Amino acid sequence: MNTLDWLILLGTMLGIAAYGAWRTRDVHSLNTYLKGNRSTGWGTIGISVMATQASAITFLSIPGQGFESGIGFVQNYFGLPLALIIVCAVFLPIYRRLGVYTAYEYLGRRFDSKTRLLSAGLFLVQRGLATGVTIYAPAIILSAALGWRLDLTIIGTGLLVIIYTVVGGSAAVNLTQKWQMAVIFGGMVTAFIVLLVKLPDGLGFGGAAHVAGALGKLEAVDFSFNPDRRYTFWTGMLGGTFLMLSYFGTDQSQVQRYLGGAALREGRLGLMFNALLKIPMQFFILLLGALVFVFYQFQEPPVFFNQTEWRQHEQGAEGARFRALDEKFNAAFTENQSKIRAWLAARETHEAAAESAARAAMAKSQQRVQAVRAEAKAALVADDPHAKTKDSDYVFITFILDYLPHGAIGLLVAVMIAAALGSKAGELNALATTTTIDLWRHFRPLAVHDEARNIRVAKWFTVFWGMFAIGFALYAGFAENLIEAINILGSIFYGVVLGIFLVAFFLKRVGGTAVFWAAVTAQLLVFALFFSLKISYLWYNLIGCAACVLVSLIIQLLMTLKTSAKEIGRR
Amino acid sequence: MKSAPPDPHHSDESPGVPGFRAWRGVYLFVFVVFVAVVVALALFSRYFA
Numbered sequence: 233m234n235t236l237d238w239l240i241l242l243g244t245m246l247g248i249a250a251y252g253a254w255r256t257r258d259v260h261s262l263n264t265y266l267k268g269n270r271s272t273g274w275g276t277i278g279i280s281v282m283a284t285q286a287s288a289i290t291f292l293s294i295p296g297q298g299f300e301s302g303i304g305f306v307q308n309y310f311g312l313p314l315a316l317i318i319v320c321a322v323f324l325p326i327y328r329r330l331g332v333y334t335a336y337e338y339l340g341r342r343f344d345s346k347t348r349l350l351s352a353g354l355f356l357v358q359r360g361l362a363t364g365v366t367i368y369a370p371a372i373i374l375s376a377a378l379g380w381r382l383d384l385t386i387i388g389t390g391l392l393v394i395i396y397t398v399v400g401g402s403a404a405v406n407l408t409q410k411w412q413m414a415v416i417f418g419g420m421v422t423a424f425i426v427l428l429v430k431l432p433d434g435l436g437f438g439g440a441a442h443v444a445g446a447l448g449k450l451e452a453v454d455f456s457f458n459p460d461r462r463y464t465f466w467t468g469m470l471g472g473t474f475l476m477l478s479y480f481g482t483d484q485s486q487v488q489r490y491l492g493g494a495a496l497r498e499g500r501l502g503l504m505f506n507a508l509l510k511i512p513m514q515f516f517i518l519l520l521g522a523l524v525f526v527f528y529q530f531q532e533p534p535v536f537f538n539q540t541e542w543r544q545h546e547q548g549a550e551g552a553r554f555r556a557l558d559e560k561f562n563a564a565f566t567e568n569q570s571k572i573r574a575w576l577a578a579r580e581t582h583e584a585a586a587e588s589a590a591r592a593a594m595a596k597s598q599q600r601v602q603a604v605r606a607e608a609k610a611a612l613v614a615d616d617p618h619a620k621t622k623d624s625d626y627v628f629i630t631f632i633l634d635y636l637p638h639g640a641i642g643l644l645v646a647v648m649i650a651a652a653l654g655s656k657a658g659e660l661n662a663l664a665t666t667t668t669i670d671l672w673r674h675f676r677p678l679a680v681h682d683e684a685r686n687i688r689v690a691k692w693f694t695v696f697w698g699m700f701a702i703g704f705a706l707y708a709g710f711a712e713n714l715i716e717a718i719n720i721l722g723s724i725f726y727g728v729v730l731g732i733f734l735v736a737f738f739l740k741r742v743g744g745t746a747v748f749w750a751a752v753t754a755q756l757l758v759f760a761l762f763f764s765l766k767i768s769y770l771w772y773n774l775i776g777c778a779a780c781v782l783v784s785l786i787i788q789l790l791m792t793l794k795t796s797a798k799e800i801g802r803r
Numbered sequence: 804m805k806s807a808p809p810d811p812h813h814s815d816e817s818p819g820v821p822g823f824r825a826w827r828g829v830y831l832f833v834f835v836v837f838v839a840v841v842v843a844l845a846l847f848s849r850y851f852a
Binding site: 445446452 | 851
């Protein structure tokens with residue numbers, strides 16, 4: 233990165249943070265501090281919902297996912313439109329009608345305070361830990377790729393987001409997220425255009441898409457029922473709807489984003505905006521990754537994209553082995569490139585037999601390239617059993633740093649940091665609101681009427697959760713796959729919380745005591761299964777929710793029978 | 804001040820979107836667009852396979 237890149241990066245990031253803090257410096261109403269301005273329009277709400285969900289990892293890892301596995305990951309979002317329709321039709325009108333600050337406040341009114349405290353506690357544990365991952369995940373990738381110090385990257389981005397979130401609360405989060413998303417969209421479109429320009433002469437978008445398709449990277453929809461396939465239309469529709477309903481309907485970091493606005497209409501339109509745009513947006517990011525894959529068929533990539541890790545091994549005692557792998561990869565790449573060019577030439581002849589033979593040769597040479605990459609990863613583990621072998625998160629940032637012009641590099645790094653700040657701001661805001669409204673005010677009922685004191689407390693809780701996230705990111709070790717770490721955390725708790733809400737909305741006869749003990753039982757069951765079974769973590773969403781609903785029905789039935797028996801006894 | 808004042812506009816008011824009288828129409832439109840996007844993605848995959 234040169235001076236121009238630094239100017240663009242610091243200018244956009246500090247500028248947006250300062251603008252957000254300055255514009256919202258005079259927020260004196262608790263309602264505005266926690267929910268945002270009443271005048272917030274549906275566009276701002278929609279962008280805010282999108283920015284909270286799209287973390288830096290979305291823009292670092294998902295192009296890498298497109299590069300490595302193709303665009304099939306888009307099916308993961310197929311449940312989102314249906315889930316958002318349900319949230320708009322059922323969840324949101326109830327939250328708005330009651331005028332609650334948090335989703336858990338609704339549970340307090342529907343059931344009792346112990347159920348409210350339990351669900352708020354589950355949210356704080358899960359989201360508090362996930363916020364640490366949200367700040368750590370991009371920091372480790374950016375520090376490795378750019379040579380920045382990891383601790384300073386974590387502290388710098390962490391403090392910046394704390395400052396403007398503390399000053400302006402939800403109003404500042406909404407305002408800054410709007411501008412951060414503008415930087416993100418601008419940066420991603422710039423990367424797409426530069427990528428198209430840098431493709432070999434005559435290839436163009438159509439040719440590149442044909443290469444990507446022929447090499448299996450453009451299978452967007454898979455209608456098969458094969459259980460071995462991780463992403464299919466059916467898993468997206470069934471599992472995806474369930475997951476998205478939990479996230480958008482019961483996670484305060486999202487609920488808080490759409491509770492603001494002048495009327496119910498604003499929140500609903502903001503959510504429908506996401507229901508329409510989210511799948512095309514994810515498709516675009518994955519397509520970008522698939523095109524980066526095509527680009528690297530004509531420009532030699534490193535054998536392993538986390539080059540900091542690779543160089544450490546190359547300079548170690550087993551260096552000769554790693555240098556030999558470099559050479560082997562170079563030979564495989566050169567052969568593969570000639571086979572791709574031969575296939576493109578065969579396509580032009582419109583002779584089916586020649587095209588088919590060239591395609592088979594291309595697929596074979598591609599397998600050899602992948603085999604060398606697998607050998608390189610095995611060599612890393614053989615040299616150091618703790619070596620991190622997942623390099624797909626480094627693909628896009630490597631492309632940015634190696635091939636984008638100066639200025640655009642600064643803009644794309646700003647995209648990553650803007651996404652990190654936007655999602656973390658939403659999370660901190662939600663954590664502080666839940667702690668203030670559902671915990672602090674519960675134990676300090678006399679302070680409820682002192683609005684200024686409530687705002688002061690909410691600000692201190694924002695600082696507390698921000699420092700907690702920074703500390704967690706600095707001192708905790710994480711799983712190699714960071715998106716998976718967040719999803720595992722969510723899946724352990726989301727199911728039970730969704731179960732509580734489904735009982736609240738649809739099982740009117742079930743009371744607070746029944747649902748409270750059902751939730752405790754279901755959460756213990758999920759913990760027990762998590763530590764004893766080896767099943768996909770996604771199942772815990774379903775298990776937690778189903779257990780909570782079923783056990784609450786059983787407990788309520790037993791309680792009703794007991795009461796009836798007592799009444800009969802009295803007679 | 805137990806919580807924020809209840810929303811006076813909580814009823815199932817008109818969406819205020821040209822061409823839509825009720826929210827059911829908006830939801831149906833979003834669902835139809837989703838189906839169209841899935842079909843477009845399937846055709847895209849098939850064309851470039």
